[in-house]
Amino acid sequence: MSTRTIGRIVGALFLLAFVVYMGGGAMVGAGSSATDVLNDQTLVSAGALLMLVNSAVVVGIGVLALPVLKPHSEISAYAYLAGRTVEAVMLAVGVVFLLLLGPLAQEHAAAGNASVLAALGRVAQEGNHYSYQLAMISVGVVGLLFCRVLWRARLVPRFMAAWGLAGYAVFLAGAILEVLGYGVGVALSVPGGLFEVGLGVLLILRGFPTGQSRDRDEPATGSSPTATAPLGAPSA
Numbered sequence: 001m002s003t004r005t006i007g008r009i010v011g012a013l014f015l016l017a018f019v020v021y022m023g024g025g026a027m028v029g030a031g032s033s034a035t036d037v038l039n040d041q042t043l044v045s046a047g048a049l050l051m052l053v054n055s056a057v058v059v060g061i062g063v064l065a066l067p068v069l070k071p072h073s074e075i076s077a078y079a080y081l082a083g084r085t086v087e088a089v090m091l092a093v094g095v096v097f098l099l100l101l102g103p104l105a106q107e108h109a110a111a112g113n114a115s116v117l118a119a120l121g122r123v124a125q126e127g128n129h130y131s132y133q134l135a136m137i138s139v140g141v142v143g144l145l146f147c148r149v150l151w152r153a154r155l156v157p158r159f160m161a162a163w164g165l166a167g168y169a170v171f172l173a174g175a176i177l178e179v180l181g182y183g184v185g186v187a188l189s190v191p192g193g194l195f196e197v198g199l200g201v202l203l204i205l206r207g208f209p210t211g212q213s214r215d216r217d218e219p220a221t222g223s224s225p226t227a228t229a230p231l232g233a234p235s236a
Contacts, residue, residue, distance in 0.1 A: 003068050004207030010064050011203025014196050017057040024050030028098055032121070041102045048098040055088035068208050069146070072153040076145040083142025087135040094131030097124045133178045133185065140172025143192070155208050160199060167192035
């Protein structure tokens with residue numbers, strides 16, 4: 001595939017990841033509550049599985065972006081793929097915690113111990129919460145590397161790359177603060193989330209440009225024109 005086609009697919013995957021995870025999260029939220037823990041097991045399970053689709057999508061983004069980023073920064077390209085893989089694994093772990101709500105509800109409802117059910121349900125929900133935040137820390141770190149390449153290689157307009165750098169930096173700070181117990185992650189995720197939606201739309205419309213040069217801080221292979229020019233040849 002051409003880099004333009006890859007860019008359009010990556011853009012579509014950015015939007016798909018946003019839709020399936022937000023949609024799955026809404027279904028889980030509708031099927032569970034802080035008081036009853038589980039109101040609708042089918043809805044929670046369906047939402048959790050939809051969230052699991054997001055894990056496959058984000059790995060796909062990392063795989064498809066690899067050949068586009070690699071000519072400009074090989075380290076950043078592989079780091080981005082690794083970070084997206086870590087994100088996928090941690091989000092999948094969070095989905096497992098959510099799927100545990102069903103068996104917990106059946107077991108403890110049969111035993112008639114509602115207080116234990118509520119406690120274990122909240123533990124499962126907290127497990128999903130912290131798995132999600134660790135995944136977002138990974139996204140924040142490699143997202144900065146990703147946007148650095150976008151900036152230097154001019155794979156997107158400079159204002160978009162700058163937006164991504166700022167958005168991911170704020171996003172990363174929010175995820176770290178959430179792990180430390182400060183509930184500011186949702187608010188601080190807005191700039192980064194809007195960037196991914198905007199980038200997705202931009203890439204669908206334009207894709208990645210072709211024929212981009214290597215980053216200036218990573219010299220290309222091969223001899224330079226001055227090294228192969230005859231001795232004494234006039235300079236341009």
